[in-house]
Amino acid sequence: MADAEADNDAGDLLVWPWTGILATTATAADADAATTLASHAHRRFAGVTTTALLEEPKPTNHQHRRRQQYLLLHFSKSCGEVGRFLRESGAAARSVEDVEKEEGSVAAGLAAVAEKYERREKFLEAKNEEMVKMVQRMEEESRLLDVDLKELKAVAEYSLPEMNNGADEENKKLREELEAIKQEIGFRVDRIQELKERKTDLHWSKVEKLVVEINSLDMADIKPEASDHAQKLHDKHKVEMEAINAQIIQLEMQLVQKEALESAICLLNTKLQAGANLRMEEYEHLYKLMANWKECLEQKREIFQNAYVDLARRDHLNRYELQETRQELIKCFESMMINDCAAVGIEKMGQLDEKPFNYACKRKHRDDDPEGKAARLVSSWQEELNNISWNPFITSLVDGEVKDIVNEDDPKLIQLRTEYGDNVCNSVKVTLRELNEYSPQGRHAVNELWNFKIGRKATIGEVVKYVFKQLKARSYWQNTGSCGMSPI
Structure with a gap:
Protein backbone atom coordinates (compact mmCIF):
# COMPACT_ATOMS: atom_id res chain seq x y z
CA MET A 1 0.00 0.00 0.00
CA ALA A 2 1.56 3.23 -1.16
CA ASP A 3 1.82 6.39 0.78
CA ALA A 4 -0.35 9.38 0.12
CA GLU A 5 1.04 12.05 -2.13
CA ALA A 6 -0.14 14.87 0.05
CA ASP A 7 -1.98 15.49 3.26
CA ASN A 8 -5.66 16.47 3.30
CA ASP A 9 -6.00 19.90 4.91
CA ALA A 10 -9.31 20.89 3.28
CA GLY A 11 -11.47 18.83 5.60
CA ASP A 12 -13.97 17.81 2.87
CA LEU A 13 -16.99 15.83 4.02
CA LEU A 14 -17.33 12.41 2.48
CA VAL A 15 -20.46 10.36 2.05
CA TRP A 16 -21.50 6.77 1.94
CA PRO A 17 -21.07 4.23 0.46
CA TRP A 18 -17.46 3.89 1.34
CA THR A 19 -15.17 2.43 -1.26
CA GLY A 20 -11.90 0.74 -0.22
CA ILE A 21 -9.89 -2.46 0.34
CA LEU A 22 -10.22 -4.69 3.36
CA ALA A 23 -6.83 -5.46 4.82
CA THR A 24 -6.55 -8.48 7.18
CA THR A 25 -3.69 -9.65 9.38
CA ALA A 26 -2.72 -13.18 8.59
CA THR A 27 -1.87 -14.39 12.14
CA ALA A 28 -2.46 -13.20 15.63
CA ALA A 29 1.22 -13.71 16.50
CA ASP A 30 2.54 -11.44 13.87
CA ALA A 31 2.92 -8.30 15.93
CA ASP A 32 4.91 -6.54 13.29
CA ALA A 33 2.13 -6.96 10.77
CA ALA A 34 -0.43 -5.63 13.22
CA THR A 35 1.75 -2.69 14.02
CA THR A 36 2.30 -1.97 10.36
CA LEU A 37 -1.42 -2.22 9.65
CA ALA A 38 -2.24 0.05 12.58
CA SER A 39 0.26 2.61 11.40
CA HIS A 40 -1.28 2.53 7.95
CA ALA A 41 -4.69 3.03 9.49
CA HIS A 42 -3.73 6.52 10.53
CA ARG A 43 -2.16 7.46 7.22
CA ARG A 44 -3.95 9.78 4.79
CA PHE A 45 -4.33 8.71 1.21
CA ALA A 46 -4.69 11.48 -1.43
CA GLY A 47 -6.15 13.90 1.09
CA VAL A 48 -8.69 11.43 2.54
CA THR A 49 -8.61 10.37 6.14
CA THR A 50 -8.92 6.63 6.65
CA THR A 51 -11.01 4.94 9.29
CA ALA A 52 -9.69 3.47 12.44
CA LEU A 53 -8.52 -0.09 12.65
CA LEU A 54 -11.29 -2.41 13.69
CA GLU A 55 -10.42 -5.45 15.73
CA GLU A 56 -12.57 -8.51 16.20
CA PRO A 57 -12.90 -9.47 19.84
CA LYS A 58 -11.50 -12.72 21.05
CA PRO A 59 -13.66 -15.84 20.87
CA THR A 60 -15.36 -16.86 24.09
CA ASN A 61 -14.68 -20.56 23.70
CA HIS A 62 -10.95 -20.00 24.08
CA GLN A 63 -10.39 -21.87 20.89
CA HIS A 64 -7.27 -21.06 18.98
CA ARG A 65 -8.27 -18.70 16.33
CA ARG A 66 -6.56 -16.12 14.30
CA ARG A 67 -7.05 -12.61 15.43
CA GLN A 68 -8.32 -10.62 12.49
CA GLN A 69 -7.94 -6.90 12.15
CA TYR A 70 -9.63 -4.84 9.46
CA LEU A 71 -8.69 -1.57 7.91
CA LEU A 72 -10.98 0.26 5.47
CA LEU A 73 -8.83 2.18 3.02
CA HIS A 74 -10.52 4.86 1.07
CA PHE A 75 -11.02 5.94 -2.50
CA SER A 76 -9.04 6.21 -5.64
CA LYS A 77 -6.96 9.27 -4.88
CA SER A 78 -4.01 7.32 -3.52
CA CYS A 79 -1.01 6.96 -5.77
CA GLY A 80 -0.23 3.45 -4.58
CA GLU A 81 -1.62 0.12 -5.51
CA VAL A 82 -4.87 0.80 -3.68
CA GLY A 83 -5.45 4.07 -5.49
CA ARG A 84 -4.62 2.51 -8.81
CA PHE A 85 -7.03 -0.36 -8.08
CA LEU A 86 -9.78 1.99 -7.08
CA ARG A 87 -9.28 4.18 -10.14
CA GLU A 88 -9.36 1.16 -12.42
CA SER A 89 -12.54 -0.09 -10.73
CA GLY A 90 -14.27 3.26 -11.37
CA ALA A 91 -14.70 4.36 -7.79
CA ALA A 92 -14.91 8.08 -7.08
CA ALA A 93 -15.27 10.27 -4.04
CA ARG A 94 -18.23 12.62 -3.92
CA SER A 95 -19.04 15.51 -1.63
CA VAL A 96 -22.38 16.20 0.11
CA GLU A 97 -22.99 19.18 -2.19
CA ASP A 98 -22.58 16.96 -5.29
CA VAL A 99 -24.95 14.39 -3.90
CA GLU A 100 -27.48 17.08 -2.97
CA LYS A 101 -27.28 18.54 -6.48
CA GLU A 102 -27.73 15.13 -8.05
CA GLU A 103 -30.62 14.27 -5.77
CA GLY A 104 -32.17 17.72 -6.45
CA SER A 105 -31.90 17.14 -10.21
CA VAL A 106 -33.49 13.72 -9.86
CA ALA A 107 -36.23 15.19 -7.66
CA ALA A 108 -36.93 17.97 -10.20
CA GLY A 109 -37.17 15.43 -13.00
CA LEU A 110 -39.50 13.29 -10.96
CA ALA A 111 -41.59 16.38 -10.10
CA ALA A 112 -41.86 17.30 -13.81
CA VAL A 113 -42.93 13.76 -14.64
CA ALA A 114 -45.46 13.86 -11.80
CA GLU A 115 -46.83 17.21 -13.03
CA LYS A 116 -47.09 15.84 -16.56
CA TYR A 117 -49.04 12.84 -15.31
CA GLU A 118 -51.27 15.12 -13.21
CA ARG A 119 -52.09 17.23 -16.28
CA ARG A 120 -52.78 14.08 -18.24
CA GLU A 121 -55.03 12.87 -15.43
CA LYS A 122 -56.98 16.17 -15.41
CA PHE A 123 -57.32 16.07 -19.21
CA LEU A 124 -58.63 12.52 -19.06
CA GLU A 125 -61.03 13.47 -16.27
CA ALA A 126 -62.35 16.41 -18.35
CA LYS A 127 -62.77 14.14 -21.37
CA ASN A 128 -64.53 11.64 -19.19
CA GLU A 129 -66.94 14.30 -17.89
CA GLU A 130 -67.56 15.51 -21.44
CA MET A 131 -68.31 12.00 -22.62
CA VAL A 132 -70.63 11.47 -19.65
CA LYS A 133 -72.52 14.68 -20.49
CA MET A 134 -72.70 13.67 -24.16
CA VAL A 135 -74.08 10.28 -23.22
CA GLN A 136 -76.65 11.93 -20.96
CA ARG A 137 -77.63 14.35 -23.73
CA MET A 138 -77.97 11.53 -26.24
CA GLU A 139 -80.11 9.61 -23.77
CA GLU A 140 -82.31 12.70 -23.30
CA GLU A 141 -82.65 13.19 -27.06
CA SER A 142 -83.47 9.53 -27.48
CA ARG A 143 -86.14 9.87 -24.80
CA LEU A 144 -87.61 12.96 -26.52
CA LEU A 145 -87.60 11.18 -29.87
CA ASP A 146 -89.45 8.28 -28.30
CA VAL A 147 -92.03 10.71 -26.89
CA ASP A 148 -92.42 12.44 -30.29
CA LEU A 149 -92.78 9.09 -32.01
CA LYS A 150 -95.52 8.09 -29.60
CA GLU A 151 -97.30 11.41 -30.17
CA LEU A 152 -97.04 11.02 -33.95
CA LYS A 153 -98.45 7.52 -33.72
CA ALA A 154 -101.34 8.81 -31.62
CA VAL A 155 -101.99 11.68 -34.04
CA ALA A 156 -101.86 9.33 -37.02
CA GLU A 157 -104.28 6.93 -35.36
CA TYR A 158 -106.61 9.85 -34.64
CA SER A 159 -106.20 11.75 -37.93
CA LEU A 160 -106.53 8.99 -40.51
CA PRO A 161 -110.26 8.48 -39.88
CA GLU A 162 -110.78 12.24 -39.92
CA MET A 163 -108.93 12.53 -43.24
CA ASN A 164 -111.20 9.91 -44.74
CA ASN A 165 -114.18 11.84 -43.45
CA GLY A 166 -112.60 15.09 -44.71
CA ALA A 167 -112.70 13.87 -48.31
CA ASP A 168 -116.47 13.41 -48.05
CA GLU A 169 -116.82 16.83 -46.49
CA GLU A 170 -114.68 18.37 -49.25
CA ASN A 171 -116.89 16.80 -51.92
CA LYS A 172 -119.94 18.10 -50.13
CA LYS A 173 -118.39 21.55 -49.95
CA LEU A 174 -117.62 21.48 -53.68
CA ARG A 175 -121.21 20.52 -54.45
CA GLU A 176 -122.44 23.40 -52.31
CA GLU A 177 -120.08 25.81 -54.09
CA LEU A 178 -121.29 24.53 -57.46
CA GLU A 179 -124.89 25.08 -56.37
CA ALA A 180 -124.02 28.60 -55.21
CA ILE A 181 -122.41 29.34 -58.58
CA LYS A 182 -125.54 28.11 -60.34
CA GLN A 183 -127.66 30.40 -58.18
CA GLU A 184 -125.33 33.31 -58.94
CA ILE A 185 -125.61 32.60 -62.65
CA GLY A 186 -129.39 32.56 -62.37
CA PHE A 187 -129.29 35.85 -60.49
CA ARG A 188 -127.11 37.39 -63.19
CA VAL A 189 -129.47 36.17 -65.92
CA ASP A 190 -132.43 37.68 -64.08
CA ARG A 191 -130.45 40.90 -63.70
CA ILE A 192 -129.74 41.04 -67.43
CA GLN A 193 -133.41 40.45 -68.18
CA GLU A 194 -134.32 43.20 -65.75
CA LEU A 195 -131.88 45.59 -67.41
CA LYS A 196 -133.38 44.78 -70.80
CA GLU A 197 -136.88 45.46 -69.48
CA ARG A 198 -135.74 48.68 -67.86
CA LYS A 199 -134.12 49.69 -71.12
CA THR A 200 -137.43 49.18 -72.93
CA ASP A 201 -139.41 50.97 -70.23
CA LEU A 202 -136.92 53.82 -70.21
CA HIS A 203 -137.12 54.09 -73.95
CA TRP A 204 -140.92 54.31 -73.98
CA SER A 205 -141.02 56.63 -70.98
CA LYS A 206 -138.62 59.02 -72.66
CA VAL A 207 -140.60 58.82 -75.90
CA GLU A 208 -143.82 59.56 -74.06
CA LYS A 209 -142.15 62.40 -72.20
CA LEU A 210 -140.87 63.77 -75.47
CA VAL A 211 -144.34 63.56 -77.04
CA VAL A 212 -145.88 65.35 -74.08
CA GLU A 213 -143.26 68.07 -74.24
CA ILE A 214 -143.78 68.52 -77.98
CA ASN A 215 -147.54 68.60 -77.59
CA SER A 216 -147.30 71.17 -74.83
CA LEU A 217 -145.44 73.59 -77.05
CA ASP A 218 -147.18 76.37 -78.89
CA MET A 219 -146.38 75.35 -82.45
CA ALA A 220 -147.86 78.51 -83.94
CA ASP A 221 -145.78 80.92 -81.91
CA ILE A 222 -142.47 79.18 -81.15
CA LYS A 223 -142.24 76.47 -83.77
CA PRO A 224 -138.50 76.86 -84.41
CA GLU A 225 -137.74 76.91 -80.69
CA ALA A 226 -139.82 73.77 -80.03
CA SER A 227 -138.17 72.02 -82.91
CA ASP A 228 -134.74 72.80 -81.54
CA HIS A 229 -135.74 71.72 -78.06
CA ALA A 230 -137.17 68.46 -79.36
CA GLN A 231 -134.02 67.82 -81.35
CA LYS A 232 -131.88 68.42 -78.27
CA LEU A 233 -134.02 66.06 -76.22
CA HIS A 234 -133.81 63.45 -78.93
CA ASP A 235 -130.06 63.74 -79.18
CA LYS A 236 -129.69 63.58 -75.43
CA HIS A 237 -131.94 60.54 -75.25
CA LYS A 238 -130.00 58.89 -78.04
CA VAL A 239 -126.70 59.42 -76.26
CA GLU A 240 -128.09 58.05 -73.00
CA MET A 241 -129.52 54.99 -74.73
CA GLU A 242 -126.24 54.31 -76.50
CA ALA A 243 -124.39 54.50 -73.22
CA ILE A 244 -126.90 52.17 -71.55
CA ASN A 245 -126.75 49.71 -74.45
CA ALA A 246 -122.98 49.72 -74.42
CA GLN A 247 -122.96 49.12 -70.67
CA ILE A 248 -125.48 46.28 -70.98
CA ILE A 249 -123.52 44.64 -73.79
CA GLN A 250 -120.31 44.92 -71.80
CA LEU A 251 -121.95 43.44 -68.70
CA GLU A 252 -123.45 40.60 -70.72
CA MET A 253 -120.08 39.80 -72.27
CA GLN A 254 -118.32 39.87 -68.92
CA LEU A 255 -121.02 37.75 -67.34
CA VAL A 256 -120.92 35.14 -70.08
CA GLN A 257 -117.14 34.94 -69.94
CA LYS A 258 -117.11 34.74 -66.17
CA GLU A 259 -119.83 32.08 -66.10
CA ALA A 260 -118.07 30.00 -68.71
CA LEU A 261 -114.75 30.30 -66.93
CA GLU A 262 -116.22 29.50 -63.52
CA SER A 263 -118.17 26.52 -64.81
CA ALA A 264 -115.11 25.18 -66.59
CA ILE A 265 -112.97 25.65 -63.50
CA CYS A 266 -115.55 23.95 -61.28
CA LEU A 267 -115.81 21.05 -63.70
CA LEU A 268 -112.05 20.65 -63.88
CA ASN A 269 -111.71 20.86 -60.10
CA THR A 270 -114.37 18.21 -59.67
CA LYS A 271 -112.63 15.90 -62.08
CA LEU A 272 -109.27 16.50 -60.53
CA GLN A 273 -110.66 15.82 -57.05
CA ALA A 274 -112.15 12.59 -58.35
CA GLY A 275 -108.79 11.63 -59.89
CA ALA A 276 -110.06 11.59 -63.48
CA ASN A 277 -107.90 12.41 -66.49
CA LEU A 278 -108.85 15.40 -68.63
CA ARG A 279 -109.48 14.99 -72.32
CA MET A 280 -107.73 17.05 -74.93
CA GLU A 281 -111.02 18.79 -75.84
CA GLU A 282 -111.40 19.98 -72.27
CA TYR A 283 -107.89 21.38 -72.27
CA GLU A 284 -108.58 23.18 -75.55
CA HIS A 285 -111.87 24.56 -74.21
CA LEU A 286 -110.17 25.85 -71.09
CA TYR A 287 -107.40 27.36 -73.18
CA LYS A 288 -109.92 29.23 -75.35
CA LEU A 289 -111.70 30.58 -72.29
CA MET A 290 -108.44 31.77 -70.79
CA ALA A 291 -107.46 33.36 -74.11
CA ASN A 292 -110.78 35.24 -74.29
CA TRP A 293 -110.42 36.36 -70.72
CA LYS A 294 -106.88 37.50 -71.37
CA GLU A 295 -108.04 39.44 -74.42
CA CYS A 296 -110.69 41.21 -72.35
CA LEU A 297 -108.11 42.07 -69.73
CA GLU A 298 -105.77 43.39 -72.41
CA GLN A 299 -108.55 45.59 -73.78
CA LYS A 300 -109.25 46.93 -70.31
CA ARG A 301 -105.56 47.53 -69.77
CA GLU A 302 -105.34 49.49 -73.02
CA ILE A 303 -108.37 51.53 -72.04
CA PHE A 304 -106.93 52.30 -68.63
CA GLN A 305 -103.51 53.01 -70.10
CA ASN A 306 -104.96 55.44 -72.63
CA ALA A 307 -106.96 57.10 -69.88
CA TYR A 308 -103.83 57.35 -67.74
CA VAL A 309 -101.84 58.86 -70.61
CA ASP A 310 -104.61 61.37 -71.22
CA LEU A 311 -104.77 62.26 -67.54
CA ALA A 312 -100.99 62.61 -67.37
CA ARG A 313 -101.02 64.90 -70.40
CA ARG A 314 -103.77 67.03 -68.90
CA ASP A 315 -101.97 67.14 -65.57
CA HIS A 316 -98.79 68.25 -67.31
CA LEU A 317 -100.69 70.99 -69.18
CA ASN A 318 -102.39 72.12 -65.99
CA ARG A 319 -99.09 72.23 -64.14
CA TYR A 320 -97.53 74.20 -66.97
CA GLU A 321 -100.41 76.67 -66.98
CA LEU A 322 -100.27 77.00 -63.20
CA GLN A 323 -96.52 77.58 -63.34
CA GLU A 324 -96.99 80.29 -65.97
Missing part, protein backbone atom coordinates in the same frame (compact mmCIF):
# COMPACT_ATOMS: atom_id res chain seq x y z
CA THR A 325 -99.72 81.89 -63.89
CA ARG A 326 -97.47 81.73 -60.83
CA GLN A 327 -94.61 83.39 -62.69
CA GLU A 328 -96.93 86.17 -63.90
CA LEU A 329 -98.13 86.76 -60.36
CA ILE A 330 -94.53 86.87 -59.13
CA LYS A 331 -93.71 89.51 -61.76
CA CYS A 332 -96.74 91.54 -60.75
CA PHE A 333 -95.80 91.43 -57.07
CA GLU A 334 -92.21 92.37 -57.91
CA SER A 335 -93.42 95.54 -59.64
CA MET A 336 -95.77 96.50 -56.80
CA MET A 337 -94.98 98.43 -53.66
CA ILE A 338 -95.53 95.99 -50.82
CA ASN A 339 -95.08 96.97 -47.19
CA ASP A 340 -93.83 94.78 -44.40
CA CYS A 341 -97.32 94.17 -43.02
CA ALA A 342 -98.56 92.33 -46.11
CA ALA A 343 -99.89 88.81 -45.53
CA VAL A 344 -98.82 87.63 -49.00
CA GLY A 345 -95.74 88.77 -50.86
CA ILE A 346 -92.38 87.83 -52.35
CA GLU A 347 -89.83 85.75 -50.47
CA LYS A 348 -86.31 85.17 -51.81
CA MET A 349 -85.63 81.45 -51.49
CA GLY A 350 -81.96 80.56 -51.15
CA GLN A 351 -80.84 83.89 -49.66
CA LEU A 352 -79.22 83.99 -46.24
CA ASP A 353 -80.97 85.64 -43.32
CA GLU A 354 -78.58 88.29 -42.00
CA LYS A 355 -80.08 88.61 -38.50
CA PRO A 356 -78.32 85.57 -36.93
CA PHE A 357 -74.99 86.71 -38.42
CA ASN A 358 -75.38 90.27 -37.05
CA TYR A 359 -76.27 88.99 -33.59
CA ALA A 360 -73.36 86.52 -33.52
CA CYS A 361 -70.82 89.12 -34.69
CA LYS A 362 -72.04 91.67 -32.13
CA ARG A 363 -71.59 89.08 -29.42
CA LYS A 364 -68.17 87.89 -30.62
CA HIS A 365 -66.67 91.12 -32.05
CA ARG A 366 -68.31 93.69 -29.81
CA ASP A 367 -65.56 96.32 -30.15
CA ASP A 368 -64.10 95.33 -33.53
CA ASP A 369 -66.52 96.51 -36.28
CA PRO A 370 -69.25 93.87 -35.79
CA GLU A 371 -71.44 95.21 -38.65
CA GLY A 372 -68.62 95.01 -41.18
CA LYS A 373 -67.57 91.54 -40.07
CA ALA A 374 -71.18 90.35 -40.25
CA ALA A 375 -71.58 91.72 -43.80
CA ARG A 376 -68.35 90.08 -44.94
CA LEU A 377 -69.33 86.80 -43.28
CA VAL A 378 -72.75 86.82 -44.97
CA SER A 379 -71.18 87.61 -48.35
CA SER A 380 -68.59 84.84 -48.05
CA TRP A 381 -71.18 82.24 -47.02
CA GLN A 382 -73.57 83.31 -49.78
CA GLU A 383 -70.78 82.68 -52.29
CA GLU A 384 -70.09 79.32 -50.62
CA LEU A 385 -73.76 78.38 -50.91
CA ASN A 386 -73.80 79.27 -54.62
CA ASN A 387 -70.75 77.05 -55.20
CA ILE A 388 -72.02 73.93 -57.00
CA SER A 389 -68.90 71.90 -56.14
CA TRP A 390 -69.82 71.97 -52.44
CA ASN A 391 -72.41 69.27 -51.84
CA PRO A 392 -73.17 68.92 -48.11
CA PHE A 393 -76.10 66.54 -48.65
CA ILE A 394 -76.65 62.87 -47.93
CA THR A 395 -79.43 60.64 -49.26
CA SER A 396 -81.74 59.16 -46.63
CA LEU A 397 -85.13 57.46 -46.41
CA VAL A 398 -87.64 59.84 -44.76
CA ASP A 399 -91.28 58.75 -44.34
CA GLY A 400 -90.87 56.13 -47.04
CA GLU A 401 -89.35 58.60 -49.54
CA VAL A 402 -85.74 59.03 -50.61
CA LYS A 403 -84.72 62.62 -49.84
CA ASP A 404 -81.57 64.72 -49.71
CA ILE A 405 -80.88 65.98 -46.20
CA VAL A 406 -78.12 68.26 -44.94
CA ASN A 407 -75.10 66.40 -43.60
CA GLU A 408 -74.64 67.49 -39.98
CA ASP A 409 -71.05 66.18 -39.99
CA ASP A 410 -69.88 68.38 -42.86
CA PRO A 411 -66.53 69.95 -41.84
CA LYS A 412 -67.51 73.47 -42.93
CA LEU A 413 -70.78 73.39 -41.01
CA ILE A 414 -69.02 72.00 -37.92
CA GLN A 415 -66.45 74.81 -38.06
CA LEU A 416 -69.19 77.45 -38.53
CA ARG A 417 -71.15 76.08 -35.55
CA THR A 418 -68.01 76.06 -33.40
CA GLU A 419 -67.10 79.66 -34.24
CA TYR A 420 -70.51 81.40 -34.40
CA GLY A 421 -73.06 79.11 -32.73
CA ASP A 422 -76.11 77.06 -33.66
CA ASN A 423 -78.31 79.94 -34.91
CA VAL A 424 -75.90 80.90 -37.69
CA CYS A 425 -75.39 77.24 -38.65
CA ASN A 426 -79.16 76.61 -38.72
CA SER A 427 -79.65 79.66 -40.98
CA VAL A 428 -77.11 78.23 -43.44
CA LYS A 429 -78.81 74.81 -43.36
CA VAL A 430 -82.24 76.34 -44.05
CA THR A 431 -80.80 78.22 -47.03
CA LEU A 432 -79.20 74.99 -48.29
CA ARG A 433 -82.56 73.21 -48.19
CA GLU A 434 -84.24 76.07 -50.08
CA LEU A 435 -81.55 76.06 -52.79
CA ASN A 436 -81.78 72.28 -53.14
CA GLU A 437 -85.57 72.51 -53.53
CA TYR A 438 -85.99 75.58 -55.75
CA SER A 439 -82.70 75.74 -57.66
CA PRO A 440 -80.71 72.49 -57.36
CA GLN A 441 -78.83 72.98 -60.64
CA GLY A 442 -77.94 76.67 -60.63
CA ARG A 443 -77.71 77.25 -56.86
CA HIS A 444 -79.06 80.82 -57.02
CA ALA A 445 -81.80 82.62 -55.11
CA VAL A 446 -85.28 82.66 -56.69
CA ASN A 447 -88.42 84.65 -55.88
CA GLU A 448 -91.43 82.78 -54.57
CA LEU A 449 -94.96 83.75 -53.57
CA TRP A 450 -95.05 83.44 -49.80
CA ASN A 451 -97.80 83.43 -47.19
CA PHE A 452 -96.15 85.32 -44.34
CA LYS A 453 -99.13 84.78 -42.06
CA ILE A 454 -98.81 80.98 -42.16
CA GLY A 455 -95.10 80.80 -42.97
CA ARG A 456 -95.18 78.69 -46.14
CA LYS A 457 -95.41 78.94 -49.93
CA ALA A 458 -98.65 80.64 -50.95
CA THR A 459 -101.05 78.92 -53.31
CA ILE A 460 -102.48 80.67 -56.36
CA GLY A 461 -105.92 80.67 -54.76
CA GLU A 462 -104.55 82.44 -51.66
CA VAL A 463 -102.80 85.02 -53.83
CA VAL A 464 -105.90 85.72 -55.94
CA LYS A 465 -108.11 86.04 -52.85
CA TYR A 466 -105.61 88.39 -51.23
CA VAL A 467 -105.34 90.56 -54.37
CA PHE A 468 -109.13 90.81 -54.77
CA LYS A 469 -109.46 91.65 -51.09
CA GLN A 470 -106.92 94.45 -51.40
CA LEU A 471 -108.53 95.79 -54.60
CA LYS A 472 -111.92 95.79 -52.91
CA ALA A 473 -110.50 97.62 -49.88
CA ARG A 474 -108.73 100.17 -52.08
CA SER A 475 -111.91 100.79 -54.06
CA TYR A 476 -113.79 101.32 -50.81
CA TRP A 477 -111.22 103.80 -49.54
CA GLN A 478 -111.24 105.70 -52.83
CA ASN A 479 -115.04 105.94 -52.82
CA THR A 480 -115.07 107.17 -49.22
CA GLY A 481 -112.43 109.80 -50.03
CA SER A 482 -109.81 108.40 -47.69
CA CYS A 483 -106.26 109.45 -48.36
CA GLY A 484 -104.80 106.26 -46.94
CA MET A 485 -103.47 103.43 -49.06
CA SER A 486 -104.30 99.83 -48.57
CA PRO A 487 -101.34 97.75 -47.52
CA ILE A 488 -100.68 95.25 -50.25
